[in-house]
Amino acid sequence: MLREKYKDEIEQILSRYSVKRSALIPLLYVAQRDQGYVTEAAMKEIAQILTLTPPQVYETITFYTMLNLKPVGKFHIQVCKSLMCALVGSDSLIGWIKTKLGIAPGESTADGNFTLSAVECLAACGTAPMMQINDDYYERLTEEKVDRILADLRSTGTSQLKSGPFMWPEAPKAQV
Amino acid sequence: MPKHELILLKNMMQPGYTGSLADYEKTGGYQALRKALGKIAPADVTATVKKSGLRGRGGAGFPTGVKWGFLPKDYQGPRYLCCNADESEPGTFKDRQLMERDPHQMLEGIVLACYAIDAESAYIYIRGEMVLGSKILERAIGEARTAGYIGKNILGTGVNVNVWVHRGAGAYICGEETALLESLEGKRGLPRVKPPFPATHGLYNKPTVVNNVETLANLPHILNRGAEWFAAIGSPPKSTGTRVFCVSGHVKQPGNYEVPMGITIRELVYEHAGGMRSDKPIKAFIPGGASAPFLTPDHLDVKLDFESVAAAGSMLGSGGVTVMEEGTSMVWAALRLMEFFYHESCGKCSPCREGSSWLVQTMRRIVAKRGQMQDLETLSDLCKNIAGRTVCAFGDAEVAPIMSTLKHWRQEYVTLIREAEAANLIMPEPVGAKH
Numbered sequence: 001m002l003r004e005k006y007k008d009e010i011e012q013i014l015s016r017y018s019v020k021r022s023a024l025i026p027l028l029y030v031a032q033r034d035q036g037y038v039t040e041a042a043m044k045e046i047a048q049i050l051t052l053t054p055p056q057v058y059e060t061i062t063f064y065t066m067l068n069l070k071p072v073g074k075f076h077i078q079v080c081k082s083l084m085c086a087l088v089g090s091d092s093l094i095g096w097i098k099t100k101l102g103i104a105p106g107e108s109t110a111d112g113n114f115t116l117s118a119v120e121c122l123a124a125c126g127t128a129p130m131m132q133i134n135d136d137y138y139e140r141l142t143e144e145k146v147d148r149i150l151a152d153l154r155s156t157g158t159s160q161l162k163s164g165p166f167m168w169p170e171a172p173k174a175q176v
Numbered sequence: 177m178p179k180h181e182l183i184l185l186k187n188m189m190q191p192g193y194t195g196s197l198a199d200y201e202k203t204g205g206y207q208a209l210r211k212a213l214g215k216i217a218p219a220d221v222t223a224t225v226k227k228s229g230l231r232g233r234g235g236a237g238f239p240t241g242v243k244w245g246f247l248p249k250d251y252q253g254p255r256y257l258c259c260n261a262d263e264s265e266p267g268t269f270k271d272r273q274l275m276e277r278d279p280h281q282m283l284e285g286i287v288l289a290c291y292a293i294d295a296e297s298a299y300i301y302i303r304g305e306m307v308l309g310s311k312i313l314e315r316a317i318g319e320a321r322t323a324g325y326i327g328k329n330i331l332g333t334g335v336n337v338n339v340w341v342h343r344g345a346g347a348y349i350c351g352e353e354t355a356l357l358e359s360l361e362g363k364r365g366l367p368r369v370k371p372p373f374p375a376t377h378g379l380y381n382k383p384t385v386v387n388n389v390e391t392l393a394n395l396p397h398i399l400n401r402g403a404e405w406f407a408a409i410g411s412p413p414k415s416t417g418t419r420v421f422c423v424s425g426h427v428k429q430p431g432n433y434e435v436p437m438g439i440t441i442r443e444l445v446y447e448h449a450g451g452m453r454s455d456k457p458i459k460a461f462i463p464g465g466a467s468a469p470f471l472t473p474d475h476l477d478v479k480l481d482f483e484s485v486a487a488a489g490s491m492l493g494s495g496g497v498t499v500m501e502e503g504t505s506m507v508w509a510a511l512r513l514m515e516f517f518y519h520e521s522c523g524k525c526s527p528c529r530e531g532s533s534w535l536v537q538t539m540r541r542i543v544a545k546r547g548q549m550q551d552l553e554t555l556s557d558l559c560k561n562i563a564g565r566t567v568c569a570f571g572d573a574e575v576a577p578i579m580s581t582l583k584h585w586r587q588e589y590v591t592l593i594r595e596a597e598a599a600n601l602i603m604p605e606p607v608g609a610k611h
Contacts, residue, residue, distance in 0.1 A: 082512065123272050
């Protein structure tokens with residue numbers, strides 16, 4: 001049960017809003033962090049916490065792309081395919097990842113490690129092509145860089161190539 | 177090359193600047209707060225912002241001080257400030273930099289805005305994907321709270337402002353201010369019918385102001401240096417201050433460039449962004465994010481301010497400038513943006529929900545060389561029946577790529593269709609056929 005496991009966090013979230021329902025998305029994030037996706041049991045429990053009906057919780061989840069109703073891979077790779085990234089090669093990058101992992105966008109690898117999605121703009125057009133893996137952004141991608149990232153994730157579960165706070169333009173020289 | 181003074185990006189361009197509270201204070205941070213709180217009346221803060229000519233940096237360009245002025249004066253009860261950090265407009269990535277690299281600048285702006293509109297609660301609605309940004313903001317809020325810049329009785333003036341980060345969950349439409357409010361209330365992000373406007377019926381039906389990150393980040397500087405100083409920058413009287421333009425596409429150095437409003441796209445591309453990637457000429461550009469109609473090389477000397485870009489048939493929008501080189505297929509480019517809008521249509525209004533799907537299918541057919549001449553008429557008919565017929569401005573935005581490419585590069589559509597006809601995939605229409 002979420003209520004026992006994340007008691008303090010849930011109370012902290014509820015304290016931010018004068019109307020309870022506002023806590024819905026933050027609580028769904030708690031549930032998703034716990035199980036990797038939002039389970040039916042979690043939906044019912046959250047509905048109870050917020051005095052909503054389960055359908056009210058469900059209808060909200062289905063509106064938002066970041067809330068998962070079914071399990072995704074350990075690493076969810078989301079490559080931007082919008083125009084700005086496409087202008088600088090996101091299509092061939094998606095193709096590269098497809099061959100590397102042997103899966104098409106929307107699919108997961110058999111070992112459950114990777115899920116690939118082609119998604120719309122993630123607000124990193126200046127450092128395109130880019131992708132997001134779980135919580136981290138990876139920008140200015142090349143095929144070599146993608147290979148290193150995938151190898152890092154396989155071996156250590158994380159990669160040093162992820163972006164820190166908005167990096168570019170890095171130095172004052174890029175400005176006048 | 178003209179040398180412009182940086183305002184919003186100045187701190188973060190200093191080597192070693194981490195965006196911590198100590199760093200921000202060293203550069204004069206939170207001085208505007210000390211200057212204003214309890215010393216300048218809230219109404220005078222609003223008057224200063226009005227006088228500065230500051231306009232919203234999120235897309236619509238509405239004068240900020242005027243927006244604040246719409247809040248009911250005699251209302252007894254809570255008022256809210258929402259900071260719109262749901263940066264999702266394709267081509268725009270400035271707010272992310274402002275939040276991640278100099279979070280206190282925008283927090284100071286938030287407290288100043290709350291003071292001006294008498295709000296004690298502010299929510300930063302940040303797009304869900306920006307996990308790092310939300311963590312940086314949480315940390316900065318913690319620092320500011322400890323230092324007494326946020327919380328109860330700020331700097332001993334009796335002013336209370338609490339700030340919370342609220343993460344979205346992946347929906348472009350939640351950048352629309354009323355959809356943002358719905359989402360913040362824990363609902364599906366469907367835009368509300370206006371009026372009533374958020375100024376009177378906003379979050380929880382209480383008076384609310386929604387301002388963009390960049391708009392708020394300007395406030396400390398306006399309070400510190402005066403409305404006159406700000407109003408003299410850029411392209412006065414209507415487009416004052418700087419803009420952080422996000423340059424993407426086929427340029428050598430894509431990135432954020434802060435320049436006074438009113439410079440030309442030619443200057444922005446060739447003097448700031450390093451020119452074109454493979455030195456090919458520019459074929460097309462979008463001046464203000466995916467919702468802004470495409471412009472042509474004939475518009476390279478149009479000034480990047482609200483009025484001039486509007487007069488050229490597009491809009492300055494969110495400041496996302498995407499540049500495309502000679503050789504880019506404009507029909508393909510329009511399709512890519514149309515696919516975005518199709519994916520992001522919230523589904524509330526039929527013209528947009530059904531129309532976007534129809535537009536995407538028609539465009540895909542043309543790009544796949546299976547189009548017919550009558551498709552062109554279908555496209556413009558659909559566009560005309562979507563624009564202006566929806567609850568929010570999404571309807572106008574989604575038709576912009578197709579309408580503008582049809583206007584400037586109709587021949588490319590025709591060529592693709594002719595190729596389809598030549599390949600005998602589609603039988604040509606008999607001459608004079610009526611539909």
